[in-house]
Amino acid sequence: VQLQAYGGGLVQAGGSLRLSCGASRRTFNGNTVAWFRQTPGKEREFVAAITWIGGTIYYADSVKGRFTISRDNAKPTVDLEMNNLKPEDTAVYYCAARLLSSSRYYLSDYYAIWGQGTLVTVSS
DSSP: OOEEEEOOEEEEEEEEEEEEEEEOOHHTTTEEEEEEOTTTTTTTTEEEEEETTTEEEEEEHHHHHHHTEETTTTEEEEEEESOOOGGGOEEEEEEEEESSSSGGTGGGEEEEOOOOEEEEEEOO
């Protein structure tokens, strides 16, 4: 397993959770790492991405101002701090790495490596 996503759970609306995506430094180095989410019957939706070198960050409009993506070079992990969670944030969250086209960071098909997913449930 090259990517491991963890930190999901059950939280009330307005609450917070922190997800982490762990991997070897070799897996992250020089790559873009992203978080996507998926609900049953829907395609994976882009949430946020960060470049390992330079730290350029991208967010989906739906999470701007509420979610924060960051990288920890020492661990190494890519974390997703989720605040002011809403019921519509309920999904399985996946981390992905090895972006095949830098301009397509928001498209799941352009990532070569995926973690196993962690479930986030936000109750109303």
